[in-house]
Amino acid sequence: MFHRFSTWWRALSVVLLSLxxxxxxxxxxxxxxxxxxxxxQDPVATLNGRGTSHxxxxxxxxxxxxxxxxxxxxxxxIVERSQITPIVDGVGPGGAPMSTSATVVLHCPKRLRAVxxxxxxxxxxxxxHVPCTTSVPQLHLKCQxxxxxxxxxxxxxxxxxxxxTTKWSLISVQTTQVYQPLRVVVVEQVGTGSLLxxxxxxxxLNDVSHHPSDPITLASDYLELSAIEQSGESNLQMxxxxxxxxxxxxxxxxxxxxxxxxxxxxxxxxLASQVTQQLALSAGLVKSVTGKYVDGPLLLSGRPTLDTLxxxxxxxxxxVIIPESALAIAPSSTLNWGAPFRVTGVESITAVSPDQExxxxxxxxxxxxxxxxxxxxxxxxxxxxxxxxxxxxxTVVLNAPIQSLSPxxxxxxxxxxxxxxxxxxxSLSPxxDSALIATNGAPGTRALSPTANAAGPRWTxxxxxxxxxxxxxxxxxxxxxxxxxxADALRVALARSEIAAKxxxxxxxxxxxxxxxxxxxxxxxxxxxxxxxxxPGTALPITLISRAGYTVTAVVHLITDRISFxxxxxxxxxxxxxxxxxxxxxSNHQGSSLILQVVVTTPDDQVILxxxxxxxxIAGTSIVGYLxxxxxxxxxxxxxxxxxxxxSKGRHAR
Numbered sequence: 228m229f230h231r232f233s234t235w236w237r238a239l240s241v242v243l244l245s246l247x248x249x250x251x252x253x254x255x256x257x258x259x260x261x262x263x264x265x266x267x268q269d270p271v272a273t274l275n276g277r278g279t280s281h282x283x284x285x286x287x288x289x290x291x292x293x294x295x296x297x298x299x300x301x302x303x304x305i306v307e308r309s310q311i312t313p314i315v316d317g318v319g320p321g322g323a324p325m326s327t328s329a330t331v332v333l334h335c336p337k338r339l340r341a342v343x344x345x346x347x348x349x350x351x352x353x354x355x356h357v358p359c360t361t362s363v364p365q366l367h368l369k370c371q372x373x374x375x376x377x378x379x380x381x382x383x384x385x386x387x388x389x390x391x392t393t394k395w396s397l398i399s400v401q402t403t404q405v406y407q408p409l410r411v412v413v414v415e416q417v418g419t420g421s422l423l424x425x426x427x428x429x430x431x432l433n434d435v436s437h438h439p440s441d442p443i444t445l446a447s448d449y450l451e452l453s454a455i456e457q458s459g460e461s462n463l464q465m466x467x468x469x470x471x472x473x474x475x476x477x478x479x480x481x482x483x484x485x486x487x488x489x490x491x492x493x494x495x496x497x498l499a500s501q502v503t504q505q506l507a508l509s510a511g512l513v514k515s516v517t518g519k520y521v522d523g524p525l526l527l528s529g530r531p532t533l534d535t536l537x538x539x540x541x542x543x544x545x546x547v548i549i550p551e552s553a554l555a556i557a558p559s560s561t562l563n564w565g566a567p568f569r570v571t572g573v574e575s576i577t578a579v580s581p582d583q584e585x586x587x588x589x590x591x592x593x594x595x596x597x598x599x600x601x602x603x604x605x606x607x608x609x610x611x612x613x614x615x616x617x618x619x620x621x622t623v624v625l626n627a628p629i630q631s632l633s634p635x636x637x638x639x640x641x642x643x644x645x646x647x648x649x650x651x652x653x654s655l656s657p658x659x660d661s662a663l664i665a666t667n668g669a670p671g672t673r674a675l676s677p678t679a680n681a682a683g684p685r686w687t688x689x690x691x692x693x694x695x696x697x698x699x700x701x702x703x704x705x706x707x708x709x710x711x712x713x714a715d716a717l718r719v720a721l722a723r724s725e726i727a728a729k730x731x732x733x734x735x736x737x738x739x740x741x742x743x744x745x746x747x748x749x750x751x752x753x754x755x756x757x758x759x760x761x762x763p764g765t766a767l768p769i770t771l772i773s774r775a776g777y778t779v780t781a782v783v784h785l786i787t788d789r790i791s792f793x794x795x796x797x798x799x800x801x802x803x804x805x806x807x808x809x810x811x812x813x814s815n816h817q818g819s820s821l822i823l824q825v826v827v828t829t830p831d832d833q834v835i836l837x838x839x840x841x842x843x844x845i846a847g848t849s850i851v852g853y854l855x856x857x858x859x860x861x862x863x864x865x866x867x868x869x870x871x872x873x874x875s876k877g878r879h880a881r
Contacts, residue, residue: 262289262392263385266340266597266635270604270643273401274375278349278368282398285597286385288339295387296332299345300324301366301398304377305609308559314395315588315602320380328364330386347400349375373403378609396598397605401648409565409611410622410653411644414526414548414581415629416483417447417469422454425461427630432468434632439475441641442654445629446483446526449505452512453719456712469517479522479655482509486529489727491683494538496691501698501725502542508718515711524548524655526626532683533675536573546659547576548624551583555674559584562613565621566669567659577659578673581626589640590627596636604643604650611649619666622658623650687730693737697721700744703833710777717744750775751802753825753839760845766810767792769825771802771837778803781836786824790843791815799830816845 269282288295302324305311313319333341346353346365355363368375377400384393415435421428435443455465473480484490484505493501510521524546525539530553539547549570551557558564559582567577588594589603610623644652665671701721705714720743724736754770767790769783778801785796791814800807820842827837 262295262387262390263287263383263394264595264597265383265394265396265601267639268396268597268601270601270647271399271401271608271649272347273648274347274349274368277351278371278375279351279353280347280400281353281355282345282347284343284345284383286333286341286343288333288341288385290339295385296330297343297360297364298330298384298386299328299364299366300382300384301326301368302380302382304379305397306377308606308609308613310380311397311602311606311609314380314397315594317395319382319393319395324382325369326367328366329362331360331362331364333385334359334361347398368400375400375402376615377612378605394598396601397608399605399608399649403615405611405615405648407617407620408648409607409650410620410658411607411650412442412444412622412624412653412655412658413641414444414446414481414624414626414655415632416526416626417445417451417629418483419451420628421451421465421630424630425465429464429468431629431632432465432472434634434637435478435629436468436471436474437634438637438641439477441645441652442477442479443472443652444522444655445469445472445478445480446626447480447509447513448483448485449509449512449715449719449722450485452509452516453715456512456516456715466516473517473519477654480513480517480519481522481524481526481655482506482513483526483528484509486527486531487726487728488722489683489725489733490538490542491532491534492686492727493725494541495534496686498691498694498698498725499538499541501722502538504718505722505725506542506544508715508722512715515715522656524659527553529553530676530678533570533572534683536570536576536675540573540575545576546656547578548626549578549580551580553675554580555676557583558669558673563667563669565610565617565623566619566663566666567622567661568664568670569672571672571674577661577664579622579624579658580673581624585623586626589625589636590631592631596633597639600636600640600643603640604647607644607650608647614667617667619663621667622653622663624655624658683727684729684733686733690730690733690737693734693741694724697724697737697741697744700834701740703829703831704744704747706831707780707829707834708775708777709779713747713777717747720744747775748834748836751779751781751827751837753827753837753841755839755841757842757844758823760813760816760843762846763816764812764814767813767823767843769809769811769841771800771807771809771827773802773805773807775802779836780830781827782830782832783809784824784826784828785811786826787821787843789817789821790823819845821845 264287266287267285272280272282274280302320310320341359343359344355344363346355346363347368348365349368349371352365379398379400381396381398382393383396384391455462472478488505490502513519513521525544526548528550531549551559558580567579570576570578585603585606589599591599607623644650701717705717708714720740724740726733726736750773752772754772758768780801783798783800785792793812793814798809823841823843825839825841826835828835
């Protein structure tokens with residue numbers, strides 16, 4: 228009986244636990260789920276002569292939270308950039324708020340969205356229309372006049388019976404006129420991650436196309452562009468999206484070479500022309516894929532070395548974007564940022580550096596897009612206030628992957644910059660104006676980090692010799708083919724082998740590129756079947772076979788010293804079909820049998836496409852043949868003569 232009871236009890240326990248696991252996690256999840264999302268926030272509150280202003284928020288409320296309450300808290304003005312980090316992290320500043328609004332109930336969410344107006348005042352409260360709250364939330368700035376200028380942390384709390392959700396944002400306050408707003412350069416990179424996330428990439432590119440009046444820069448490399456150039460529905464969508472993104476004359480594209488390319492090694496081993504070719508390859512693919520010309524600056528990634536910059540300078544590169552991590556001192560960690568500079572040891576190159584913190588912020592998908600935009604705009608406003616009276620313009624370069632861009636971020640961010648007194652969107656190229664070097668107290672020269680001066684991987688003689696051979700072959704074959712995609716694919720395979728790696732790994736890459744070329748060369752052959760010529764002057768038939776599927780210009784070389792070719796022994800042909808038949812006039816045959824060497828090459832004779840040794844038989848007349856023919860004629864003549872004599876004697880006898 229006890230056994231039966233314990234078995235029943237265990238079964239009941241399992242059922243109860245199962246029900247618990249269904250309901251309890253749901254309750255816990257509901258408690259941890261955010262009750263609201265910040266969709267949009269006015270970036271700037273401009274105080275009028277009475278010391279009042281307001282900002283608008285657009286909140287998306289969670290289902291079933293239409294009657295939640297809202298409370299805001301404003302904290303003292305930020306005086307150091309490091310104070311922004313806990314705001315971005317969602318922790319908030321230490322200390323007490325300088326002002327807290329009354330708790331107001333949200334009443335009018337349309338489709339669970341609430342537009343909320345918040346009053347900001349120094350002396351008397353602002354009088355505002357109340358569309359969505361029982362009363363207007365008011366925040367008191369405990370300052371007067373110009374002393375109110377700055378960026379303030381803002382705590383937003385939405386509460387309900389089930390709990391409260393708190394988020395942190397930034398508000399910028401303006402009381403005085405701004406004469407020199409920041410230039411903000413946005414560079415959206417179409418990189419390796421773009422190919423892994425094609426839908427997000429297309430969405431980001433489409434988003435760029437929706438802002439034709441705002442200067443935006445795209446950056447890409449031949450690795451991505453060559454992949455996008457290939458056939459396929461996904462690639463077609465990306466090509467179309469890039470075309471739309473670059474349709475505006477305010478949108479430009481720059482080259483972003485892969486950090487794996489060993490520019491310094493190429494230059495040091497007598498292959499400087501390949502440095503130029505690396506850059507030309509990106510420019511050519513940009514033109515092929517988008518129809519637009521690449522702009523001059525280069526976007527570098529990783530930690531480019533001094534030797535790399537020297538090699539690029541020799542290739543006539545003058546403007547580069549260098550990551551802050553490659554510099555001895557990150558400009559954004561100082562007060563002397565915002566101006567172009569020279570790099571110590573490479574005086575011919577002008578450089579700018581992206582702001583690493585804001586670049587990471589705008590790409591941080593862990594932060595909801597609307598809040599991310601508000602935080603980025605607030606940070607840019609703070610950078611203005613670091614030197615509000617700067618004599619020369621200052622530039623902030625932001626670099627993020629294109630797939631991080633979406634309308635929910637770009638609309639409030641780019642829109643927030645369109646009429647922003649503290650920062651405006653700008654094109655990239657003017658950022659390299661040499662007249663801006665060393666302005667506003669910024670250093671005219673910045674040094675690379677010590678690790679960037681280390682010597683690159685060693686190249687072996689075998690690396691250099693095999694790469695030289697491959698360069699000649701790829702160049703020759705690329706000029707012979709009519710298919711741009713095939714030529715580009717071979718050039719990309721070659722360029723990818725020029726990597727900064729150990730010599731054995733580099734050799735593997737070179738061999739792989741050579742194998743890619745050999746696959747194409749294996750598409751051609753010569754029919755080796757024996758040929759019989761009827762006699763002198765007979766045309767020589769040659770059949771060439773192509774499995775390439777594209778047109779190739781080639782030269783057929785006929786090698787023998789026992790036949791003459793009146794129209795020449797080197798024949799230029801166009802192989803535009805699976806088989807190509809030639810009929811080559813001949814003369815001066817010697818002998819009755821010979822071996823003809825047929826070699827098919829590219830027009831500059833650098834690459835052999837196919838070759839064959841063909842036996843040629845000549846159906847001519849030998850000396851014995853001549854003797855037999857003469858004997859036959861003599862016998863025939865003798866027979867005719869005897870016959871004639873006999874017939875003559877017969878007539879006389881009658």
